[in-house]
Amino acid sequence: MQYRSRGILLLLLLLVTATTPAGLRERQREQFLDAESALRNGDSARFERLKAQLRDYPLYGYLEYWQLRRRLGKAGADEVQDFLERYADQPIGERLRVAWLQRLGKRKDWSTYLRFYQPQESVTLQCYQIRARLQRGDREAALKDALGLWLVGHSQPDACDPAFDQLYASSLITSELLWQRIRLAFANQKSSLAGYLARRLSAADRTWVKRWQYAHRRPTAALSKEWAQEDTPLVREILLHAIGRLARYKPEQAWKHWQEIEASHEFDASRRGKILRRIALSAARRNHPRAAEWLAAVPPQQADSEVRQWRVRTALFDQDWERVLHWIDELSPVERNAEVWQYWRARALEADGHGGDAFTLFSQLSGERSYYGFLAADHLERSYRMNDVRIRFDNAELQELERLPGIERARELYLAGKRTEARREWFQATAALPTEKLRLAAILASRWGWHDRAIITAAQARYWTDLKLRFPLPHRDSILANAQRYDLDPALIYGVIRQESAFMEDARSAVGALGLMQLMPATGRQTARALKIRYRGTQSLLRSDHNIRLGSAYLNRLLQRYNGSPVLAAAAYNAGPHRVSRWLPEKTGLSAALWVEHIPFRETRRYVKRVLSYATIFEWRLQRAVTRLSQRMPTIRQRY
Numbered sequence: 001m002q003y004r005s006r007g008i009l010l011l012l013l014l015l016v017t018a019t020t021p022a023g024l025r026e027r028q029r030e031q032f033l034d035a036e037s038a039l040r041n042g043d044s045a046r047f048e049r050l051k052a053q054l055r056d057y058p059l060y061g062y063l064e065y066w067q068l069r070r071r072l073g074k075a076g077a078d079e080v081q082d083f084l085e086r087y088a089d090q091p092i093g094e095r096l097r098v099a100w101l102q103r104l105g106k107r108k109d110w111s112t113y114l115r116f117y118q119p120q121e122s123v124t125l126q127c128y129q130i131r132a133r134l135q136r137g138d139r140e141a142a143l144k145d146a147l148g149l150w151l152v153g154h155s156q157p158d159a160c161d162p163a164f165d166q167l168y169a170s171s172l173i174t175s176e177l178l179w180q181r182i183r184l185a186f187a188n189q190k191s192s193l194a195g196y197l198a199r200r201l202s203a204a205d206r207t208w209v210k211r212w213q214y215a216h217r218r219p220t221a222a223l224s225k226e227w228a229q230e231d232t233p234l235v236r237e238i239l240l241h242a243i244g245r246l247a248r249y250k251p252e253q254a255w256k257h258w259q260e261i262e263a264s265h266e267f268d269a270s271r272r273g274k275i276l277r278r279i280a281l282s283a284a285r286r287n288h289p290r291a292a293e294w295l296a297a298v299p300p301q302q303a304d305s306e307v308r309q310w311r312v313r314t315a316l317f318d319q320d321w322e323r324v325l326h327w328i329d330e331l332s333p334v335e336r337n338a339e340v341w342q343y344w345r346a347r348a349l350e351a352d353g354h355g356g357d358a359f360t361l362f363s364q365l366s367g368e369r370s371y372y373g374f375l376a377a378d379h380l381e382r383s384y385r386m387n388d389v390r391i392r393f394d395n396a397e398l399q400e401l402e403r404l405p406g407i408e409r410a411r412e413l414y415l416a417g418k419r420t421e422a423r424r425e426w427f428q429a430t431a432a433l434p435t436e437k438l439r440l441a442a443i444l445a446s447r448w449g450w451h452d453r454a455i456i457t458a459a460q461a462r463y464w465t466d467l468k469l470r471f472p473l474p475h476r477d478s479i480l481a482n483a484q485r486y487d488l489d490p491a492l493i494y495g496v497i498r499q500e501s502a503f504m505e506d507a508r509s510a511v512g513a514l515g516l517m518q519l520m521p522a523t524g525r526q527t528a529r530a531l532k533i534r535y536r537g538t539q540s541l542l543r544s545d546h547n548i549r550l551g552s553a554y555l556n557r558l559l560q561r562y563n564g565s566p567v568l569a570a571a572a573y574n575a576g577p578h579r580v581s582r583w584l585p586e587k588t589g590l591s592a593a594l595w596v597e598h599i600p601f602r603e604t605r606r607y608v609k610r611v612l613s614y615a616t617i618f619e620w621r622l623q624r625a626v627t628r629l630s631q632r633m634p635t636i637r638q639r640y
Contacts, residue, residue, distance in 0.1 A: 028054060047063075047067070051067075059409060061087050080100050090409070091424040101113060105131075110132035110135040113128060123157055123159075124159040134166060146166070150164055153181070154193065168200070178201055179201075182194045182209060185197065191212075191213050194209055194212065198210070211225070212241065222242050223261070236271070248282055251279050251286060251291075255279050269299065269301075273299040276299070280295045284310040291314050292314045292318065292323070312327040312344065319351075324348040339365060339368065339373070342365060365377075369386050369617065378628050388467040391466045405429075406425055407426075409429075410423075419506050442461060442463070449474065451472045455472075475545075486555075487556065489619075492566055492615045493548070494618035495613075496555060497516050497517055499611050499614060501517070501518055504516075505544050516551070517552075517555075519541050523550075524547075530557075531549075565633075566612060567596060570607065570612065583598075584638060592634060616632075
């Protein structure tokens with residue numbers, strides 16, 4: 001009787017739970033996923049039965065969308081139009097329109113295409129629209145639009161070819177325009193495209209394009225060719241291209257050849273300045289001994305922000321503090337007031353005997369929660385200022401925002417594991433929100449455990465001080481366990497995750513890195529093999545625990561390789577160990593702060609600074625004794 005009573009109570013509890021709003025939504029969510037599975041497996045009867053039960057569910061439209069997408073080839077225009085009208089304010093409306101337009105374009109149903117077309121970012125769909133207008137007879141305007149898509153420095157989709165063929169058949173594409181696009185192709189490093197375009201030029205012009213291609217492939221050899229001695233506008237263009245290619249990897253050779261060419265050819269001041277800028281920047285990134293000289297020689301017209309800041313970095317690397325101050329003074333006001341140059345101005349002032357002015361700058365910076373704020377606080381031996389100010393909100397306003405249809409759909413999709421669809425809904429729902437509502441939206445996402453949207457939305461609202469929201473602690477058990485397993489600082493693991501993916505578990509980069517710690521498949525496979533862990537393919541890298549374990553192990557390998565230097569390990573995690581090895585000082589050790597400033601890649605410089613400062617903040621969030629940033633930055637040695 002006792003067990004029977006407990007069973008009855010449990011059943012009653014389940015029934016009550018299922019009738020509460022939260023319980024009802026959970027049940028509907030399960031039915032929604034069951035319906036999707038039934039549709040995928042071809043069980044139409046079960047799908048229709050479940051769909052009928054979900055008419056008042058926020059994601060009902062997705063069931064209609066998936067169903068219509070599966071039979072879009074047989075759907076009629078009126079049925080599609082009806083769907084688009086009913087879901088015009090939802091992402092699924094535009095997604096169906098795009099799929100419908102792609103299908104119409106492939107089957108060349110141009111009249112229907114024009115009926116449904118709305119401006120699109122897709123070049124393929126733009127080209128279909130141009131072809132539809134050409135078919136309708138709107139020739140002059142359509143060809144003008146086609147010319148705008150044609151005149152670029154890269155290849156366009158195959159769908160554009162019929163429109164481009166009509167362009168070629170018209171009188172619009174002249175040899176001058178062909179040369180204009182060829183120049184764009186070479187500027188975009190698309191030598192093959194230039195050769196393809198040259199087929200429509202005269203035999204004499206084709207010869208010159210081939211010479212340009214040769215200069216692209218073998219710049220040093222091209223500079224000694226007989227034709228390169230001619231002093232014509234086209235030859236000068238080709239020579240500048242060759243010098244630019246050479247400067248990328250061999251600035252010293254580029255400089256020597258440039259001296260000879262400049263003496264024998266009539267280059268205008270602008271082009272001389274541009275090539276000097278290119279050589280000087282390449283030399284600066286490679287620590288060439290003449291980099292400072294060449295940077296200083298870049299004319300004012302070509303001395304853009306990149307040149308100005310590399311002048312300072314080169315002086316820093318040489319520890320020429322007087323020159324550091326000089327070049328900082330030459331920065332624009334906006335550049336000069338950035339934390340990076342305020343910090344190094346303070347360092348230079350102190351080294352130059354102006355301790356009082358340096359102290360003032362260090363004091364101002366030390367109150368900031370940032371990489372340079374922490375460095376300044378270390379310099380003055382002051383405590384760090386975390387400046388943690390939580391977002392204030394009213395629960396009634398939060399609930400009102402949560403009831404917005406787009407926000408509600410985003411939440412349901414997120415809880416259903418449909419992360420990509422959830423992000424689309426969230427993006428559209430928050431796109432027009434004012435700043436105050438964006439802050440509330442960030443709070444909502446954080447409460448749901450959707451940390452990447454919370455972080456991104458808080459940034460959109462320009463609210464930087466809520467550290468619980470911006471630096472959450474998910475996956476804590478897994479991170480702490482792997483930190484102990486691989487003798488790592490858990491705050492450093494958190495710092496890498498925060499910078500790599502902002503806690504987006506299904507993150508995929510353009511180059512193929514996956515998951516929380518953005519592991520490349522080859523790195524994940526090699527690390528798993530070294531650990532004797534079974535590797536189940538790239539999809540396994542999207543499993544958080546697996547990703548954290550492999551990423552932590554890889555981070556540990558990098559730390560071991562670089563004698564425990566978080567600076568070098570972070571740089572190698574981002575840019576690769578082979579590059580970091582090339583960036584190490586050749587002779588003596590260098591302070592880590594100076595070395596970081598001279599990392600050639602802007603992305604990697606920023607990455608290292610963020611990982612280190614984020615690790616400091618996460619250590620504070622973990623309620624551990626905060627490690628001084630300077631302790632994480634040991635001297636950079638010659639070789640590791």
